[in-house]
Amino acid sequence: MTLDQLRPVANRLLAPWVRGAKAVGATPNSVSVVAFLLAVGAGVAFYVATPLAYGAGAVLVFLNGWLDLLDGALARELGTDSEAGDLLDHVLDRYADVVVVAGLAAGIARFDLGLAAVTGVLLTSYLGTQAEAVGLDRVYGGLLGRADRLALVGVTGAVSVSVSSVGGYSPVAYLLGLFAVVGHLTAVQRFVSAWRQLA
Template sequence: MTLDKLRPYVSRFLDPFVKGFDRIGMTPDGVSLLAFGMAVLAAFAFLLGGRADPVWFVAAATLVFLNGWLDIIDGALAREQQVASAGGDLLDHVIDRYADIVIIGGLAAGVGDYFLGFLAVTGVVMTSYLGTQAQAVGLDRVYGGLVGRADRLAIIGLVGFLAYPLSGEYGGLTLIGWLLVFLAVVGHLTALQRFYYAWVALD
């Protein structure tokens, strides 16, 4: 049930962007770094949204969606330029994990709840780890589970947009606080799902 499965179907919408980046001489690694820059800016915007003015949540949400869009484009650009490689794949995954950590760090700093941030970021990192660890023990890389990265970015972006008009507290937490709870619970459940899949497949 993850949006990652839809990547092949959006390829035709990528062409203008891929060709545009190729025309100006951008490399896939350059696009990956640009995506990371969007994540860093999103983190700062979430921080400002929680501590200064909720209107910053709108900017943060937009930047999160840009991060996700660029994360799709870098792979398509690598295929267009015929430079896809194991090294590029490694760099992309490392940058994605740092982007996840930075964004969640910004969410946690904005609401001042670092314990929830810790639970959320460990859930996200363990989800990714279990996906690649399956590959390390001889299985295919696992992308399934309750929430993949594309789903996660979509949900963070959507909640970011809603957090501006709905900036109050609900059950003792703001929408951003509840988002951290969601990321923590679903992240660890997804990690356990992937572990179970790999464990059964190895039997």
């Protein structure tokens, strides 16, 4: 089970945030842009890689994830959800994923793990939307969805505030290794699911 399956619960919790966003005149696209800027801030914090920076990065990642839910909920509330908005949201999400993973990898100088992790992350997301492109429902499931990744990044950032090494490796190194392995497995899982529906 992934955190993406908890979207209905998150949508209920978002109600006051949606009302607040409407009250200040925010648009779904502006929320998407702010969410992306928070991800950039997180990536920079993870690159700095000090205990304080890891704590800041963890907070920024959680805020990015929350605003990523808010933009869609706000669009539905305002009746302005559109293909253009969906495209913008997905493009900014992918860039956010790249910036955060790159920051994590650069902070511990493990670009090999970073490359393996970011390709797993991107292919997971690609397979999720590619299913929709061929006429199926968008796939959010699998071993490690975006909500799971954001939660793990946030938790790892929080842990890294006080723990610099476990068994000789940084908590961030373990996280990147997890993203590398489980990310590709999730992409394959999504591919197999879509293939079976189409075959």
